[in-house]
Amino acid sequence: MKTNIKKAILVLTLASIVILGCKKKDEEPEPEPTVVLPTVSTTAISNLAETTAVSGGNITNDGGATVTGRGVCWSTNQNPTISDSKTSDGTGIGAFTSNITGLSANTSYYVRAYATNSAGTGYGSELSTTNNTYNLTYKVDGTLIKCSDGKGAADGWFTISGKDAANPTIRYFRITLPLYDSLKVTTYNLAENPAYPNAKGYYVDYSLSGENEFESIDGQPVTDKITITKYDKSAKKISGTFNFTLTANDGVTKKVFTEGTFTDLTW
Numbered sequence: 001m002k003t004n005i006k007k008a009i010l011v012l013t014l015a016s017i018v019i020l021g022c023k024k025k026d027e028e029p030e031p032e033p034t035v036v037l038p039t040v041s042t043t044a045i046s047n048l049a050e051t052t053a054v055s056g057g058n059i060t061n062d063g064g065a066t067v068t069g070r071g072v073c074w075s076t077n078q079n080p081t082i083s084d085s086k087t088s089d090g091t092g093i094g095a096f097t098s099n100i101t102g103l104s105a106n107t108s109y110y111v112r113a114y115a116t117n118s119a120g121t122g123y124g125s126e127l128s129t130t131n132n133t134y135n136l137t138y139k140v141d142g143t144l145i146k147c148s149d150g151k152g153a154a155d156g157w158f159t160i161s162g163k164d165a166a167n168p169t170i171r172y173f174r175i176t177l178p179l180y181d182s183l184k185v186t187t188y189n190l191a192e193n194p195a196y197p198n199a200k201g202y203y204v205d206y207s208l209s210g211e212n213e214f215e216s217i218d219g220q221p222v223t224d225k226i227t228i229t230k231y232d233k234s235a236k237k238i239s240g241t242f243n244f245t246l247t248a249n250d251g252v253t254k255k256v257f258t259e260g261t262f263t264d265l266t267w
Contacts, residue, residue, distance in 0.1 A: 036063040038115035042072070042124035043097070050105055050146075056089070056097040057113025057124050067091055069116040072098040073123075074109050082114055082121055138242070138260035187227040230264070237264045 039061035047054040055072045071087035073080040080086075087098040103109060113124035137146050230239035242260035 033064055035065040035117065035119045037119050037122035038063045038067050038093075038117050040070070040113045040115040040122055040124045042111065042113040042127055043095075045111060045127055045129045048129060051101065051103045053100040053103065053111075053129065054097065055100060055111050055113070055127070056095065057115070058095040059093040059115045062093050062115075063117050063119055063122070065117040065119060067093060067115050067117050069121075070096055070114065072100065072111055072113050074100060074111040076107060076109060078110050079126065080110050080112060081123075082116070086114070135265060136260075136262045139258045141256055142258075185228050185231055187225055239263045239265070 038059055040057050040059045043056035043058065045053050045055045057070065057072060059067055059070060068091055069082075069088060070091065071089040073082050073084050073086035075081075075084040077084075085102065087100065089096045089098050098113075100111065108128060108130045110126050110128050112126045115122050137144065139145065225244065226240060226242040228238065228240045230237065232238070240262055242262075243258050245254055245256050
């Protein structure tokens with residue numbers, strides 16, 4: 001009899017252990033899904049102006065949690081973070097555009113997109129750009145254009161070029177001047193080469209979106225002028241003004257450039 005009771009107690013004990021073990025196992029919560037940093041890429045910098053620029057990014061993976069913040073960050077130091085200057089451009093995955101403001105002229109900046117979720121902040125690739133002072137301005141058919149980028153070519157010709165942030169249809173502009181000792185502070189015809197007065201050639205060209213090339217046409221009456229107001233060969237600085245009309249390759253279409261100025265461009 002006692003043996004049977006002991007057996008019954010043992011069976012009940014084992015059953016209780018099994019039941020309690022199963023219950024404990026059944027009550028264990030599901031493991032939380034692993035959350036990682038979001039995946040984001042940085043959009044190329046565009047519309048670069050004196051104090052502003054445009055960039056953005058594209059979030060292709062939220063990392064397993066809602067993206068609660070996104071934008072671009074920038075700094076004069078490499079690897080900018082959200083502790084530096086940044087934009088805030090909404091939430092969630094997908095592409096976004098960021099308007100960068102408060103830049104300083106003649107300063108190099110590093111820019112990259114960011115996306116934040118509960119795991120932290122992920123960053124896109126780093127891009128860099130230099131914001132140049134507008135040291136070249138002119139009007140094309142009355143529309144003000146601002147450019148930068150003065151440099152000298154290896155063959156001794158001075159080149160002014162630039163892109164217009166406000167009007168992207170004007171892609172490229174160049175004035176070419178000879179850097180010879182005979183170049184003086186005076187007014188020249190654009191088709192006049194002080195070093196080779198009998199030579200003919202193209203001294204101005206201009207393009208619209210890479211489609212229509214405008215040039216000062218060789219052999220046409222010379223009415224275009226450029227005035228050198230400062231020429232310092234030792235310091236490699238040049239300043240001046242210009243006004244001219246360009247005729248397209250079709251011989252008919254014209255663009256009128258007025259009130260052109262450039263100041264202390266260097267080579």
